[in-house]
Amino acid sequence: MEAEVADLTTLPRLLLRNARELQDRPAIREKDRGIWQTWSWRQYHDQVRDFALGLAALGFRRGDRLSVIGDNRPRLYAAQLAGQSLGGVSVAVYQDSIAKELAFVWNHAEVSVIVAEDQEQVDKIQGLRSELTALRVVIYDDARGMAGYKHDWLKSYEEVQAVGRTFGAEHPGYFEAEVDQGKPADVAIVCYTSGTTGNPKGAMITHANAIGVAEIFCREEGVKPEDTSLAYLPMAWAGDATYTLFASLVAGFCSNCPESPETVQRDLRELGPTTVLAPPRIWENMLTAVQVRAADATPLKRRTFNYFRAAAERAEILRADGKPVPAGLRFATTLGEFFVYGPVRDQLGLRQAKWALTGGAPLGPDTFRFFRSIGVNLKQVYGSTETSGLVSLQPDTEANPTSAGRPVPGVEVKIAERGEVLVRGCSVFKGYLKNEDATREVLDPDGWFHTGDAGFMDPRGHLVIIDRAKDVGALADGTPFAPQFIENKLKFSPFIREAVAFGNERPFVAAMIAIDLSTVGNWAERRGLAYTSYNDLSQKAEVRELIANEIRKGNETLPEATKIRRFLLLTKDLEADDAEMTRTRKVRRKFVAEKYAAVIDAFYSGGHEVELATTITYEDGRQASIQSRARIEDVEKAPAHV
Amino acid sequence: MALVSNQLDIADVSKAFGGVHAVTRVSLDVRQGEILSVIGPNGAGKTTLLNMISGFYHPDSGRIMLEATDITNVKPSQVAELGVARTFQNIALFRGMTVLDNLMLGRHTRMKSGVLASFVYWGMAQKEEVDHRRRVEDIIDFLKIQDLRRLPTGSLAYGLQKRVELGRALALEPKILLLDEPMGGCNHEEKEDMARFILDVNQEWGTTIILIEHDMGVVMDISDRVAVLDMGQKIAQGTPDEVRANPQVIKAYLGDPKAATNGGRSG
Numbered sequence: 001m002e003a004e005v006a007d008l009t010t011l012p013r014l015l016l017r018n019a020r021e022l023q024d025r026p027a028i029r030e031k032d033r034g035i036w037q038t039w040s041w042r043q044y045h046d047q048v049r050d051f052a053l054g055l056a057a058l059g060f061r062r063g064d065r066l067s068v069i070g071d072n073r074p075r076l077y078a079a080q081l082a083g084q085s086l087g088g089v090s091v092a093v094y095q096d097s098i099a100k101e102l103a104f105v106w107n108h109a110e111v112s113v114i115v116a117e118d119q120e121q122v123d124k125i126q127g128l129r130s131e132l133t134a135l136r137v138v139i140y141d142d143a144r145g146m147a148g149y150k151h152d153w154l155k156s157y158e159e160v161q162a163v164g165r166t167f168g169a170e171h172p173g174y175f176e177a178e179v180d181q182g183k184p185a186d187v188a189i190v191c192y193t194s195g196t197t198g199n200p201k202g203a204m205i206t207h208a209n210a211i212g213v214a215e216i217f218c219r220e221e222g223v224k225p226e227d228t229s230l231a232y233l234p235m236a237w238a239g240d241a242t243y244t245l246f247a248s249l250v251a252g253f254c255s256n257c258p259e260s261p262e263t264v265q266r267d268l269r270e271l272g273p274t275t276v277l278a279p280p281r282i283w284e285n286m287l288t289a290v291q292v293r294a295a296d297a298t299p300l301k302r303r304t305f306n307y308f309r310a311a312a313e314r315a316e317i318l319r320a321d322g323k324p325v326p327a328g329l330r331f332a333t334t335l336g337e338f339f340v341y342g343p344v345r346d347q348l349g350l351r352q353a354k355w356a357l358t359g360g361a362p363l364g365p366d367t368f369r370f371f372r373s374i375g376v377n378l379k380q381v382y383g384s385t386e387t388s389g390l391v392s393l394q395p396d397t398e399a400n401p402t403s404a405g406r407p408v409p410g411v412e413v414k415i416a417e418r419g420e421v422l423v424r425g426c427s428v429f430k431g432y433l434k435n436e437d438a439t440r441e442v443l444d445p446d447g448w449f450h451t452g453d454a455g456f457m458d459p460r461g462h463l464v465i466i467d468r469a470k471d472v473g474a475l476a477d478g479t480p481f482a483p484q485f486i487e488n489k490l491k492f493s494p495f496i497r498e499a500v501a502f503g504n505e506r507p508f509v510a511a512m513i514a515i516d517l518s519t520v521g522n523w524a525e526r527r528g529l530a531y532t533s534y535n536d537l538s539q540k541a542e543v544r545e546l547i548a549n550e551i552r553k554g555n556e557t558l559p560e561a562t563k564i565r566r567f568l569l570l571t572k573d574l575e576a577d578d579a580e581m582t583r584t585r586k587v588r589r590k591f592v593a594e595k596y597a598a599v600i601d602a603f604y605s606g607g608h609e610v611e612l613a614t615t616i617t618y619e620d621g622r623q624a625s626i627q628s629r630a631r632i633e634d635v636e637k638a639p640a641h642v
Numbered sequence: 643m644a645l646v647s648n649q650l651d652i653a654d655v656s657k658a659f660g661g662v663h664a665v666t667r668v669s670l671d672v673r674q675g676e677i678l679s680v681i682g683p684n685g686a687g688k689t690t691l692l693n694m695i696s697g698f699y700h701p702d703s704g705r706i707m708l709e710a711t712d713i714t715n716v717k718p719s720q721v722a723e724l725g726v727a728r729t730f731q732n733i734a735l736f737r738g739m740t741v742l743d744n745l746m747l748g749r750h751t752r753m754k755s756g757v758l759a760s761f762v763y764w765g766m767a768q769k770e771e772v773d774h775r776r777r778v779e780d781i782i783d784f785l786k787i788q789d790l791r792r793l794p795t796g797s798l799a800y801g802l803q804k805r806v807e808l809g810r811a812l813a814l815e816p817k818i819l820l821l822d823e824p825m826g827g828c829n830h831e832e833k834e835d836m837a838r839f840i841l842d843v844n845q846e847w848g849t850t851i852i853l854i855e856h857d858m859g860v861v862m863d864i865s866d867r868v869a870v871l872d873m874g875q876k877i878a879q880g881t882p883d884e885v886r887a888n889p890q891v892i893k894a895y896l897g898d899p900k901a902a903t904n905g906g907r908s909g
Contacts, residue, residue, distance in 0.1 A: 034779055147846060259788045260786065266789065
């Protein structure tokens with residue numbers, strides 16, 4: 001029993017425990033050459049050990065920091081665990097970050113070892129190497145195209161492991177002794193949060209945080225070693241770390257890495273994981289795909305689909321309200337399970353999913369209801385990087401599209417003045433790396449973490465999140481104004497990809513909208529509307545009318561004072577590369593307001609056309625400027641009361 | 643006789659179609675492991691030269707030696723078996739077949755099991771099929787087309803079809819790869835990808851590459867040597883820098899400044 005407690009103190013110890021107890025059960029898989037290749041827990045352990053010993057031979061010491069960059073790959077996860085085994089800290093980065101951001105993170109974290117997936121990533125590092133003062137070694141996983149690269153700072157994964165085996169033979173027991181020295185309070189990973197202002201901050205998550213959160217999660221959801229998940233979300237995101245590193249180690253379930261980002265949907269279907277975690281965008285894409293395919297099917301199939309879909313949604317609404325489902329409808333949904341719901345779940349790879357989670361942003365009620373109605377146990381989860389990805393979770397029987405669920409056991413939630421959500425408990429992080437000031441701002445002496453989110457507890461005891469606390473303002477007449485709340489109403493429309501609402505200290509609410517190129521493009525094609533580019537499509541009168549209608553729909557659910565009166569369609573999407581959004585697609589409100597000051601002026605001065613000079617930043621940091629004109633529209637039946 | 647032994651020696655070949663002299667007494671030596679580009683204005687005889695190497699045409703005169711074998715009058719299928727693979731200017735894939743099947747077909751010359759053995763799919767035949775599939779999967783991985791494996795080639799975008807065609811040529815495990823305008827009709831990004839693949843093939847497998855391409859930027863960037871044809875004759879050969887500075891080449895491309903009347907040749 002005592003040994004068991006000790007096992008649960010650090011992630012590497014859990015790996016040792018799993019290798020000992022679960023042995024040949026699958027730990028992690030990767031699709032390679034079209035075939036799923038499995039590492040058992042024992043193999044996973046051996047891979048980590050050899051790599052760790054290799055790192056040790058290269059001079060990696062306790063407290064050193066190791067970074068990984070690339071797609072989800074077993075070897076990159078193993079590298080993180082190897083670093084942690086030696087008392088090091090793992091820092092995963094977003095591979096689509098621009099060079100400047102990468103350099104900042106690597107320098108700030110004083111990363112001494114980077115494990116890169118392939119040549120593409122090595123090239124990026126090579127370009128930045130002169131700026132990276134702490135960097136000593138770069139290790140690559142995929143040797144393709146690397147034959148011409150001969151540098152003493154560059155090594156292949158196999159090379160490091162071979163060195164490790166030699167080192168291990170010379171120093172028996174070294175690995176185990178290093179793992180033994182690990183303490184729960186040691187930092188396991190540093191997750192850089194892009195933050196909506198300024199430079200990214202590195203949230204330090206300790207082994208105790210990681211294991212605490214994973215334990216709660218596994219207990220709440222009844223996770224078993226037989227479960228499977230698809231590891232396809234960016235490794236730098238706390239959600240993926242919580243799932244693929246922490247929970248997988250705690251419960252001993254198998255994570256699966258897709259073949260390439262393009263094959264995720266196919267791999268998902270092939271695998272049929274028992275649990276799926278996806279941000280709202282992915283659920284929305286899945287629903288769109290189903291709708292497009294239904295629309296393209298033969299009339300009989302289409303009618304069948306529509307009939308059973310409607311039946312399922314009626315039944316779901318009744319169930320959600322706690323009302324009985326009439327026998328006729330029950331019969332219809334039973335038939336539907338056979339003809340429609342089962343096959344649709346199968347196509348989406350959700351047939352075996354025992355539970356599915358959405359988090360990071362609100363999910364439209366229509367999308368939420370669709371998945372619930374066809375039998376996917378979709379639930380909302382709320383968390384942030386600083387809370388190791390978990391604060392509250394919806395129990396199976398209380399799933400609904402509006403709340404963020406009940407605070408999980410072991411985590412306390414309190415609503416402060418001005419409605420800010422405060423969190424305390426085992427999931428709350430240690431602080432920001434080398435940033436005492438920022439830490440003090442969010443972590444008070446009593447251990448409460450200030451999430452910066454505004455919310456309230458509903459009568460059921462569920463947490464409801466409205467907006468970022470600092471963004472909540474008031475219209476000129478004093479009506480409270482929560483921009484994100486309004487934007488989310490808009491973003492529930494499949495045609496709207498992003499929206500930014502303005503109204504703080506203004507007479508009315510106005511919004512800038514970025515259309516969704518694929519759905520609006522599809523809509524235009526069906527109507528025989530020709531267009532050449534995003535810019536062109538966004539300024540079509542028909543598209544403006546389409547979006548105006550979507551806004552009217554959104555307005556129906558908004559209080560009179562905060563209805564959207566005017567809007568403009570942007571001539572380009574909001575992009576993280578242009579610093580308009582964070583990597584996790586949150587609007588950088590202040591930056592956008594400055595950049596589009598001309599638009600805001602026009603909104604409130606009654607102008608109808610505005611000149612947009614947009615700067616586009618390419619991935620390599622080059623910039624280009626595009627001039628365009630955009631029209632501002634008034635939404636009917638809601639004249640501006642200036 | 644050059645000191646370096648050439649992998650492919652083209653000596654004085656000529657080819658005429660009726661009264662049109664497509665290629666006239668062209669000599670070209672191709673060294674092991676190099677990327678040699680053949681450039682020239684339209685109608686200069688580049689594709690005809692490639693067709694003669696791959697055996698689609700036979701020269702009226704002259705000789706083509708592949709290592710120690712005379713392939714002047716050898717059939718295309720035999721040239722392929724000797725290790726020369728090619729892609730076509732106009733994509734020549736089986737549009738109704740999947741990407742995977744098209745690539746497996748590229749292995750055809752290397753398959754040894756007979757019809758009956760393959761039908762029974764047992765023992766050697768099975769092992770052979772698995773080996774071929776492994777090789778094809780390597781190529782799929784190399785060209786990053788994992789997501790297209792099961793799609794019919796006809797449904798793919800143009801640039802991707804070009805990539806699949808390169809894959810099929812690679813499936814032959816060629817010693818020499820003939821690429822006829824692999825970037826023709828591709829957008830900028832597709833060109834960059836293709837250039838990267840060509841370099842990687844050359845570096846990773848040491849495959850000799852003979853490239854016909856119109857995009858001068860790409861040609862000058864990736865070639866070890868460049869040969870220039872004009873009106874069926876070789877007018878220059880050398881490193882990209884030498885060729886770029888050659889007055890005859892400038893004349894062929896931009897027209898003779900003395901005789902300039904109307905803006906040069908049409909594209």
